[in-house]
Amino acid sequence: MSESGVHTSERVSTLYRKFGTAIYSRCRRLLKDDALAEDATQEVFVRVLRHIQSAPDDATALAWIYRISTNYCLNQIRDRSRQAEPTAPDEMPEGDGGEVNSEGEMMDRNTAMKLIARAPEKLQEVAVLYYVDGLEQEQVAKTLGISRRTVINRLQEFVERSRKFISRDEV
Amino acid sequence: MNARGHLSSETIDLLLLSALTAPETNDAKQHLDGCEDCRTRWRELNEDKQRFEQFVFARTLPKVEARVAAERGGFFSRFKLKFLVPAMVLAAAAAGVVFTTGPGTQTEDDAYVGIKGQPTFELFAKRGQSGVFPVGPEVALHPGDRIGFMVNPAGSKYLLVASQDGAGVFSVYHPFGAQVSQPLADVKAKLELPGSVELDATLGSERVVAVFSEEPLKAGEIEAALKASTQNPKLPGARFVVREFHKVAP
Structure with a gap:
């Protein structure tokens, strides 16, 4: 390997060691499967590498990691759900775990993920960043490159859909 | 701490990367001391770090390096770049x-x-x-x-x-x-x-x-x-x- 090749390889290794945990942990949390999370970590890292190499700070690098890993994992979840058997009613989220309070906040991250998996694609990444990651609306907007108004609208739509879903399930 | 009274994933990840300022680090640690939910997430992240560094990193690094090398190697050939007139x-x-x-x-x-x-x-x-x-x-x-x-x-x-x-x-x-x-x-x-x-x-x-x-x-x-x-x-x-x-x- 040339000197430059060694240099590049070392840099990739250093960045992978540094940011790999954030990617792996996130994929593990979203996919809930260790083997899938391991595969996803490699895929996401290769896709995000260019961005974290040129990111001016770790916060910017993390924003790219959140954005790309969220989209990647949501795609994986969608692919899995297309192949899966339809969910039986008793596997639907329980109303008490998925309650939306008066401020429209989902109180349980696992339940939020179940609801997110059933939401339309355009609402999913916003809901993950807000409810699962606990980012502020402004941070979600910055991470996804959309306006805060769009974030608010999508969160409202997600909450309304979730309320209907939960109440229907309770019936 | 976010408006919902918890640390965001970003804050927890930055804490693990030692990328927060000293006051931010103190605030985050103080919050962790008093919040069971966030402490659980912090513990999970540290467990994931251990798992990644002990097993996943070594197992996947060669594949990652191969992928990166392949993608970079393909850049100029894909363009059919004719270096330098x-x-x-x-x-x-x-x-x-x-x-x-x-x-x-x-x-x-x-x-x-x-x-x-x-x-x-x-x-x-x-x-x-x-x-x-x-x-x-x-x-x-x-x-x-x-x-x-x-x-x-x-x-x-x-x-x-x-x-x-x-x-x-x-x-x-x-x-x-x-x-x-x-x-x-x-x-x-x-x-x-x-x-x-x-x-x-x-x-x-x-x-x-x-x-x-x-x-x-x-x-x-x-x-x-x-x-x-x-x-x-x-x-x-x-x-x-x-x-x-x-x-x-x-």
């Missing part, structure tokens, strides 16, 4: 390029990045017979390195890539030597621009700019806009994406 070498000599700063471009695997509407501009370099690598802030380029360009026009119909070095010398890199921006073959896809520039022996810094537009723009107007403000050039109908470079001796 002598005239371009001379032009680069008058320009002196090298390493980028600023927030990363908004390219990448667009299906996962999910950005639409923002034109992007990326630079890659090739050194000797080694693979291609992206030009980032921590990468210093050397005389003799070759740089190539990748853009995503995001619907813009015309493009011109130019540079302005520290001495204010203006050069058009793509289309090389053109007096006016040229139409793009595909306005919606990420494009690897044909040709590349071999860096001359001049050391220093300079800015390279991709100028996207709906109508053809004159190189002279772009030069004037850059001279007025290299940080934030403005020209009616133009969308600028600016990169800054430095070149150092090997």
